Amino acid sequence: MKPIGILGGTFDPIHYGHLRLAEEMRELAGLQQIRFIPAGNPPHREMPQVTASQRSAMVRLAIADQPAFVLDEREVKCNKKCFTINTLIELRDELGDTQPLCLLMGGDAFLQLHTWHQWEQLLDLAHIVVGYRPGYTLEERIHSAPAKLREHYLQRLCAVDYLSRHAAGGIAELAIPKLEISATMIRNRVAENRTIRYLLPVTVANYIYQHHLYTPC
Numbered sequence: 001m002k003p004i005g006i007l008g009g010t011f012d013p014i015h016y017g018h019l020r021l022a023e024e025m026r027e028l029a030g031l032q033q034i035r036f037i038p039a040g041n042p043p044h045r046e047m048p049q050v051t052a053s054q055r056s057a058m059v060r061l062a063i064a065d066q067p068a069f070v071l072d073e074r075e076v077k078c079n080k081k082c083f084t085i086n087t088l089i090e091l092r093d094e095l096g097d098t099q100p101l102c103l104l105m106g107g108d109a110f111l112q113l114h115t116w117h118q119w120e121q122l123l124d125l126a127h128i129v130v131g132y133r134p135g136y137t138l139e140e141r142i143h144s145a146p147a148k149l150r151e152h153y154l155q156r157l158c159a160v161d162y163l164s165r166h167a168a169g170g171i172a173e174l175a176i177p178k179l180e181i182s183a184t185m186i187r188n189r190v191a192e193n194r195t196i197r198y199l200l201p202v203t204v205a206n207y208i209y210q211h212h213l214y215t216p217c
Helices: 016-028 052-062 084-095 119-125 138-144 147-156 183-191 202-210
Strands: 004-009 033-038 069-071 101-106 127-132 171-175
Touching: 004 016, 004 084, 016 033, 016 101, 016 127, 016 171, 033 052, 052 069, 052 202, 084 101, 084 119, 119 127, 119 147, 138 147, 147 171
Parallel strands: 004 033, 004 101, 033 069, 101 127, 127 171
Antiparallel strands: none
């Protein structure tokens, strides 16, 4: 059974860095689908500048031409703080015990995993697939992480084919070239009245301009 990928984030706004990461992971990990889950009330950072519904609308526009990408608005529609563990519990209840699920993230996010709510239970519900820049492996960086996270990493590290044969429990690494694009860069460029062309889909750029997002008050 092909795994389903789960990619969460504030997507404030979504850009080609997010989309390229997702496409590379879909191909390299053999994912049947990737669910983009915009954060509604993110517990690990300040509230985004624009509303959850606006960020969700931008994701919908950005992924419209890729059938394997699906927008999941469950966190956007939640009025309380949304933790990844709760989202995974809901998805597992909906999709069953045998469907492989892959929580997708970058290397920096993985090295902060120990700060997440009930982080040690995440692998009971899903695999974790970590994208890292080629030539700069996660293995070289994990030694600076807390002991519990290092232990999880070393015990659960697996090959990509493990992901489709088990519903959860593995940690797989994928070498993925990183596009040097950030949401902060895009927000700053809009505020400074500079072009954001070729940093994100034109449909998303048009939405930002039409709704006057990220402009100074």
